[in-house]
Amino acid sequence: MDNLLLLFQAPPLALQVLIDGLLVGAILAMPAYGMALVWGVMNIINVTQGEFVLLGGFITYILFTTTGISPIWGIPVSFVALYVIGWVIYKIVIFRIVDRDLFISILATFGISIMLQQLMNVFFGADIQTADPGLESWGFMDDMIIVAPIRLIAFAMVFVLGGILVMFMRQSRMGRAIRATSQNARAARIMGVDTDKVYATTYALNAAICGAAGALVVMTSVIGPFLGIIYTVRSFLIVVVAGLGNLGAVVVSALGLGALENYAGFILGAEFQVAFVYILMVVILIYRSLMLRRQRRYLT
Amino acid sequence: MTANKPLLYGLVAIVGLVAPFVFPAYVAQFAFAWLFILFALTWDAQGGQMGYNSFGNILYFGVGMYVCIVVMVGYSYNVAEYTAPGGEKAFTFSTHQYIIGLALGTIAGGIASAILAIILGSGILGLRGHYFAIGTLGLGIAAGELAAGWDFIGAGSGVAAPVFPDAMGSRSLFFYFVFFAITVIAFFAYKWLYRGRFGLAINAIRDDEDKAEAMGLPTTHYKTMSWMVSAFFLGLVGGPVGLLIGFIDPRDTAFAGVTFGVWMVLMAILGGKGTIWGPVVGAIVFLIFKEVFWIYLLQWQQVALGALIVVIVVFFPQGIMGFLREQWPERFGHRVEETPLNDMNVRGEGEA
Numbered sequence: 001m002d003n004l005l006l007l008f009q010a011p012p013l014a015l016q017v018l019i020d021g022l023l024v025g026a027i028l029a030m031p032a033y034g035m036a037l038v039w040g041v042m043n044i045i046n047v048t049q050g051e052f053v054l055l056g057g058f059i060t061y062i063l064f065t066t067t068g069i070s071p072i073w074g075i076p077v078s079f080v081a082l083y084v085i086g087w088v089i090y091k092i093v094i095f096r097i098v099d100r101d102l103f104i105s106i107l108a109t110f111g112i113s114i115m116l117q118q119l120m121n122v123f124f125g126a127d128i129q130t131a132d133p134g135l136e137s138w139g140f141m142d143d144m145i146i147v148a149p150i151r152l153i154a155f156a157m158v159f160v161l162g163g164i165l166v167m168f169m170r171q172s173r174m175g176r177a178i179r180a181t182s183q184n185a186r187a188a189r190i191m192g193v194d195t196d197k198v199y200a201t202t203y204a205l206n207a208a209i210c211g212a213a214g215a216l217v218v219m220t221s222v223i224g225p226f227l228g229i230i231y232t233v234r235s236f237l238i239v240v241v242a243g244l245g246n247l248g249a250v251v252v253s254a255l256g257l258g259a260l261e262n263y264a265g266f267i268l269g270a271e272f273q274v275a276f277v278y279i280l281m282v283v284i285l286i287y288r289s290l291m292l293r294r295q296r297r298y299l300t
Numbered sequence: 301m302t303a304n305k306p307l308l309y310g311l312v313a314i315v316g317l318v319a320p321f322v323f324p325a326y327v328a329q330f331a332f333a334w335l336f337i338l339f340a341l342t343w344d345a346q347g348g349q350m351g352y353n354s355f356g357n358i359l360y361f362g363v364g365m366y367v368c369i370v371v372m373v374g375y376s377y378n379v380a381e382y383t384a385p386g387g388e389k390a391f392t393f394s395t396h397q398y399i400i401g402l403a404l405g406t407i408a409g410g411i412a413s414a415i416l417a418i419i420l421g422s423g424i425l426g427l428r429g430h431y432f433a434i435g436t437l438g439l440g441i442a443a444g445e446l447a448a449g450w451d452f453i454g455a456g457s458g459v460a461a462p463v464f465p466d467a468m469g470s471r472s473l474f475f476y477f478v479f480f481a482i483t484v485i486a487f488f489a490y491k492w493l494y495r496g497r498f499g500l501a502i503n504a505i506r507d508d509e510d511k512a513e514a515m516g517l518p519t520t521h522y523k524t525m526s527w528m529v530s531a532f533f534l535g536l537v538g539g540p541v542g543l544l545i546g547f548i549d550p551r552d553t554a555f556a557g558v559t560f561g562v563w564m565v566l567m568a569i570l571g572g573k574g575t576i577w578g579p580v581v582g583a584i585v586f587l588i589f590k591e592v593f594w595i596y597l598l599q600w601q602q603v604a605l606g607a608l609i610v611v612i613v614v615f616f617p618q619g620i621m622g623f624l625r626e627q628w629p630e631r632f633g634h635r636v637e638e639t640p641l642n643d644m645n646v647r648g649e650g651e652a
Contacts, residue, residue: 045433097614100617103353106353111606114562122603269449290423298426299429
């Protein structure tokens, strides 16, 4: 608890923690939005979210170490690579579980997530990795606050990608088809929408968004084959708070989670930061369910 | 088939008692077979019978394990000294200390888990569907992370279990009979519970919780009770598992969500959800798969297990018992006259 006092005694430090939290939180908005997309359109909770993020990170890392080019190029490469991987996974497994009950979809994606974890472990090794783009840190207020430029780039990238996604969903033919399918899949099918293709695109797009997020993660923090589940839980937490299909709310709650988590990590100690996220999720779920229970309703 | 029942039980009992002496090389595997049956049984009490698919039952297993070790060590020594990293002092347990400590620790573990289930139950069991599944998943991992940060119980570096005293003979054999006893007790406890009002109540919750509640059934009470019973047995077995394995890692042994936590779900599904024999069959079949994977697929065993999960869930969700029931319904209707399986069958036919 000494650190709590420290935050009040040194306001620049509090600001530093806040800024770091917000910059990390922005990245979390991406897998969360992908999860909301898949959940809303296909009624599947995709537990592989975290593994897609890490896979994007590993692809960027491999690109960085083998060719030596700046890891920023990993963002488009991971996006495309994960789009393909997502499509393949849809064509092998996911299309079989779209109409099945939710338990089957959770467990099946959980199985895929275990497979991906172990495949990453076999191919990339169990060590944690990071790809440093080698940019110099910027100091503000007499170097009291230090910001890594890559985090700012990541922050900006989130908004750029978000803008592109919104444009895609609003303007393009496929975006319209996705929105129509999420409203009513049967009606969309009657109107001539190829829902199978819509599902495949949605799932692949989700994987691609996660992949791009993974490229940002590997530049700003670390990745390892078994660190995926925390991203899945964070995504779930953000979606539960923000609701489905509202990108603005997703970004705001992601920023909030990032800041809150960073403060918790600072005050309680870094070893409890991850535990804090899980407990926060359980507490929020119970709180919402208790609120709804007064009205004889429950979370659906 | 009813007449054959004592025969079946007798056969299982004889196999259970004789197997470790006939194949002494596989005692540890047999011990794990009983453990896995218990895992599947306790999971099925929620997932199969009540329709609440928990991914976090491993929480109670881990809590039981830690409580048991702490009580057991605390009976003879200072716990903080014991768990301190790199301690020079050697801790040896005499047979007397070991047995009394184990007995106290095991019971304490079971009771602690049951109490925890009652405390958590009213909140967590109010969640449904997706939310319950992910919420319990988070609960299980959170416990592991907390244990990994708590110095008193060894933090992230884990804690070595008390060494089995040499005077007591084979460690595997001893724990084989511990697991055997706990699992047999659990099996008959569940059988007895499912036969009565409790079984009907949780099946009603599975079929339609809102209607069950509208009929005046205290659903929260029954749901918590079901979770409590599972938590008790998982907590009970946790300590002995920790002692058999010999080393307790917070994430990989105690709160091992990715291994034991998922396997218990998989075994119950493989055998057939919502039947009493399903988890038993599923656990044995799964153990065979697992051992084969571990022997023949170096490095790739976990990948194969992940693939197995996907294949079972996607193509075979009704499980072995479910499949058999579809093939020979009349034999099943006859065979399980006195178990809740029969209730389900009758109801199924009634609806059709």
